[in-house]
Amino acid sequence: xxxxxxxxxxxxxxxxxxxxxxxxxxxxxxxxxxxxxxxxxxxxxxxxxxxxxxxxxxxxxxxxxxxxxxxxxxxxxxxxxxxxxxxxxxxxxxxxxxxxxxxxxxxx
Amino acid sequence: xxxxxxxxxxxxxxxxxxxxxxxxxxxxxxxxxxxxxxxxxxxxxxxxxxxxxxxxxxxxxxxxxxxxxxxxxxxxxxxxxxxxxxxxxxxxxxxxxxxxxxxxxxxxxxxxxxxxxxxxxxxxxxxxxxxxxxxxxxxxxxxxxxxxxxxxxxxxxxxxxxxxxxxxxxxxxxxxxxxxxxxxxxxxxxxxxxxxxxxxxxxxxxxxxxxxxxxxxxxxxxxxxxxxxxxxxxxxxxxxxxxxxxxxxxxxxxxxxxxxxxxxxxxxxxxxxxxxxxxxxxxxxxxxxxxxxxxxxxxxxxxxxxxxxxxxxxxxxxxxxxxxxxxxxxxxxxxxxxxxxxxxxxxxxxxxxxxxxxxxxxxxxxxxxxxxxxxxxxxxxxxxxxxxxxxxxxxxxxxxxxxxxxxxxxxxxxxxxxxxxxxxxxxxxxxxxxxxxxxxxxxxxxxxxxxxxxxxxxxxxxxxxxxxxxxxxxxxxxxxxxxxxxxxxxxxxxxxxxxxxxxxxxxxxxxxxxxxxxxxxxxxxxxxxxxxxxxxxxxxxxxxxxxxxxxxxxxxxxxxxxxxxxxxxxxxxxxxxxxxxxxxxxxxxxxxxxxxxxxxxxx
Numbered sequence: 175x176x177x178x179x180x181x182x183x184x185x186x187x188x189x190x191x192x193x194x195x196x197x198x199x200x201x202x203x204x205x206x207x208x209x210x211x212x213x214x215x216x217x218x219x220x221x222x223x224x225x226x227x228x229x230x231x232x233x234x235x236x237x238x239x240x241x242x243x244x245x246x247x248x249x250x251x252x253x254x255x256x257x258x259x260x261x262x263x264x265x266x267x268x269x270x271x272x273x274x275x276x277x278x279x280x281x282x
Numbered sequence: 283x284x285x286x287x288x289x290x291x292x293x294x295x296x297x298x299x300x301x302x303x304x305x306x307x308x309x310x311x312x313x314x315x316x317x318x319x320x321x322x323x324x325x326x327x328x329x330x331x332x333x334x335x336x337x338x339x340x341x342x343x344x345x346x347x348x349x350x351x352x353x354x355x356x357x358x359x360x361x362x363x364x365x366x367x368x369x370x371x372x373x374x375x376x377x378x379x380x381x382x383x384x385x386x387x388x389x390x391x392x393x394x395x396x397x398x399x400x401x402x403x404x405x406x407x408x409x410x411x412x413x414x415x416x417x418x419x420x421x422x423x424x425x426x427x428x429x430x431x432x433x434x435x436x437x438x439x440x441x442x443x444x445x446x447x448x449x450x451x452x453x454x455x456x457x458x459x460x461x462x463x464x465x466x467x468x469x470x471x472x473x474x475x476x477x478x479x480x481x482x483x484x485x486x487x488x489x490x491x492x493x494x495x496x497x498x499x500x501x502x503x504x505x506x507x508x509x510x511x512x513x514x515x516x517x518x519x520x521x522x523x524x525x526x527x528x529x530x531x532x533x534x535x536x537x538x539x540x541x542x543x544x545x546x547x548x549x550x551x552x553x554x555x556x557x558x559x560x561x562x563x564x565x566x567x568x569x570x571x572x573x574x575x576x577x578x579x580x581x582x583x584x585x586x587x588x589x590x591x592x593x594x595x596x597x598x599x600x601x602x603x604x605x606x607x608x609x610x611x612x613x614x615x616x617x618x619x620x621x622x623x624x625x626x627x628x629x630x631x632x633x634x635x636x637x638x639x640x641x642x643x644x645x646x647x648x649x650x651x652x653x654x655x656x657x658x659x660x661x662x663x664x665x666x667x668x669x670x671x672x673x674x675x676x677x678x679x680x681x682x683x684x685x686x687x688x689x690x691x692x693x694x695x696x697x698x699x700x701x702x703x704x705x706x707x708x709x710x711x712x713x714x715x716x717x718x719x720x721x722x723x724x725x726x727x728x729x730x731x732x733x734x735x736x737x738x739x740x741x742x743x744x745x746x747x748x749x750x751x752x753x754x755x756x757x758x759x760x761x762x763x764x765x766x767x768x769x770x771x772x773x774x775x776x777x778x779x780x781x782x783x784x785x786x787x788x789x790x791x792x793x794x795x796x797x798x799x800x801x802x803x804x805x806x807x808x809x810x811x812x813x814x815x816x817x818x819x820x821x822x823x824x825x826x827x828x829x830x831x832x833x834x835x836x837x838x839x840x841x842x843x844x845x846x847x848x849x850x851x852x853x854x855x856x857x858x859x860x861x862x863x864x865x866x867x868x869x870x871x872x873x874x875x876x877x878x879x880x881x882x883x884x885x
Binding site: 245 | 394
């Protein structure tokens with residue numbers, strides 16, 4: 175869905191847009207730990223410093239997660255820029271994450 | 283519930299779901315603080331069951347609950363539930379909370395996820411509202427996204443452990459595979475849970491039949507087998523098992539079967555609360571008999587329910603009025619409730635549920651189901667059979683006197699019995715048949731059986747007139763039963779024959795009387811003759827004695843005169859009377875006897 179938009183983004187400088195992300199995890203469940211690692215790797219590779227990441231531990235703030243409509247963990251939400259988008263899972267599939275972030279990169 | 287987590291095993295306690303019939307099938311409801319798995323294909327009623335149990339818990343037991351819907355959004359669920367009279371919208375969120383767990387199609391997946399977060403959220407919510415119940419509706423929808431059976435299994439176990447830790451009474455629904463009847467990916471779930479219920483909706487002869495079956499209930503007995511269920515305006519309703527023990531009260535009160543002659547054939551009428559089956563070919567006036575029964579019940583002022591299938595209530599009222607059965611005034615006064623069902627549109631189970639609702643609503647004392655055999659048209663015969671007997675048991679449980687009719691093609695009720703096999707449970711069985719002879723078709727009524735009654739074993743002719751049905755004696759001639767015109771002819775013939783017989787008798791009597799008089803006259807004449815002869819004889823014998831005496835004297839005189847030896851001749855002295863005796867014999871018996879005596883006495 176975001177393929178076309180992603181193509182547009184290629185022409186604009188990557189650093190100028192700040193991506194706000196929120197990652198919902200559940201304590202140190204294996205998938206959550208892996209998701210943090212995966213996300214940090216992606217962000218460093220593709221977003222450099224142009225992102226803000228908030229990590230919400232559902233164990234600590236369950237009702238907030240509920241209010242945010244989070245169901246399963248780990249779950250990554252792109253708060254801005256619009257459109258708001260979500261990815262669930264431990265983010266091991268880099269391509270889907272990049273699509274959501276609006277970044278086209280050479281996967282692999 | 284207030285005890286420590288993972289407490290010592292407690293005796294299993296059950297919570298009634300409030301779903302009609304289910305609590306009987308499960309012998310008390312769902313296991314408290316345990317997990318129940320509800321399986322079934324799409325549209326088999328899993329969600330309705332779960333939601334109804336939850337709503338009932340919230341409403342009736344004031345136990346808050348959470349509904350986690352993986353398949354449908356909260357709004358869809360609310361819309362669906364609005365079809366039922368549960369007042370779902372009126373329930374506060376603090377008592378019944380819907381968690382919309384259906385993943386938006388825009389959500390992208392990347393790698394594996396787990397339910398730890400969701401369970402943490404649910405735990406927080408549960409503690410916030412003090413929830414005691416939880417429903418996971420369609421959890422498979424979410425888990426299939428994992429695309430890894432091992433991961434799916436792991437998450438299921440995670441849910442199980444979480445439920446055990448949180449002491450919640452839980453219902454998990456899972457879809458059955460479309461083709462096999464197994465919960466293909468979640469077969470292991472059945473081992474994990476304490477209670478497993480299976481819903482099934484299938485087509486039998488073009489009609490959908492809806493069934494529920496408990497396949498497992500750890501630590502508890504339950505009614506085995508499939509039970510029919512229906513979904514109506516009040517939600518799901520399960521037709522529970524009939525009690526193993528039959529506990530209908532046996533009344534000795536008799537109620538009229540419709541008209542006097544039939545009552546007397548039945549030894550006084552039908553027993554109150556009994557069931558009667560009227561079988562017969564089309565047009566043998568089964569409905570008329572049933573209508574007469576309904577009318578007589580109304581006339582006694584008893585509330586009556588007339589259920590007909592595939593024939594409109596108005597048509598029945600009109601048709602019956604042509605044979606003098608007037609139901610209209612009772613329909614108007616509300617004493618008689620007419621209900622017409624269309625068989626094909628619903629399954630037998632749905633009919634049963636509708637009828638049972640009607641019985642509860644109208645509270646009849648007498649009831650007619652015409653024809654019960656119509657039920658067999660809708661859906662399978664076995665289903666219809668089960669429903670028919672359930673119906674009769676249900677009605678009898680309510681102490682209602684019921685008359686049902688059943689169509690039989692052909693004449694022999696025993697050979698064909700009834701398709702529905704209700705003859706076994708019917709207390710009275712009246713069979714109507716046609717006798718075709720001499721270009722006429724006449725109706726014959728036989729009472730095949732009537733429990734606890736000295737019923738007539740005779741065939742009667744059933745005739746219909748403007749004043750209603752009547753029973754007439756039939757003639758049997760040469761082993762054949764005569765009816766209609768033949769009966770009438772036979773009746774006329776019989777009258778003529780009787781007159782003839784009377785005339786013959788009179789004639790013979792007169793003949794005999796005159797013969798008797800004749801004989802008597804002859805006897806009299808003979809008697810007179812006898813008397814006369816006796817008199818004559820008496821006279822004659824006296825004369826003879828006198829003569830004998832005089833002749834002896836004369837002999838003596840002669841001897842004296844001839845100086846003969848009187849002693850030497852004395853031996854022959856008796857001889858002359860012998861000669862005399864021969865003469866006497868000719869004059870009659872009495873004379874002979876007398877001379878014999880004289881002969882003996884003589885020497």
